[in-house]
């Protein structure tokens with residue numbers, strides 16, 4: 001048991017998928033995992049452990065924003081010994097080459113969050129996905145034949161961006177804006193674990209267009225399969 005996760009020792013697998021939305025965690029457990037058992041309901045932040053193609057895997061919500069993710073992921077790394085953490089979430093695209101529902105395998109994450117400043121002061125740190133996870137996901141995505149790219153995102157503290165920060169990031173080749181990945185990748189560096197993020201484009205900030213809440217919760221199956229197949233591959 002940890003402060004925010006009500007699971008006994010050993011109830012969480014070495015590899016975990018981390019959607020922001022706890023209902024997406026439930027959806028994955030019900031639709032993709034065998035013998036899934038719920039290990040957490042505290043604050044409605046559902047977590048489940050089951051198996052996918054014989055490989056043990058957990059899935060748990062993180063909530064929205066870096067401070068919320070930071071609480072859960074710190075406890076998963078520190079108290080439950082999680083080794084591989086893959087965020088699966090949605091982002092708003094800021095690149096003209098990207099379409100709604102495309103998949104982005106996140107190689108690195110910029111941020112405007114003060115969380116990084118509190119860790120590093122005037123120094124800068126580059127939150128980066130684990131190369132082996134990215135390489136594995138890249139080759140699986142290619143085999144799946146889905147529309148995807150590998151690139152950077154920016155994790156903003158603003159959903160409703162009052163400063164148009166996204167424009168500057170877009171000028172520097174960032175593919176999408178979301179709100180959690182930079183802290184996940186930074187925590188993985190702190191605890192010497194492996195992490196990566198995979199995004200589905202739910203909105204297009206540059207070109208306009210959005211997906212419904214229902215679509216966000218249930219139809220982003222490419223990303224879910226890609227993350228699960230990556231876990232199977234790296235567990236061999």
Ligand code: HPA
Pocket residue numbers: 090091092093156158159177178179202203205
């Ligand atoms: N901004 C931040 N986070 C997001 C967005 C966005 O436009 N879309 C999905 N997550």
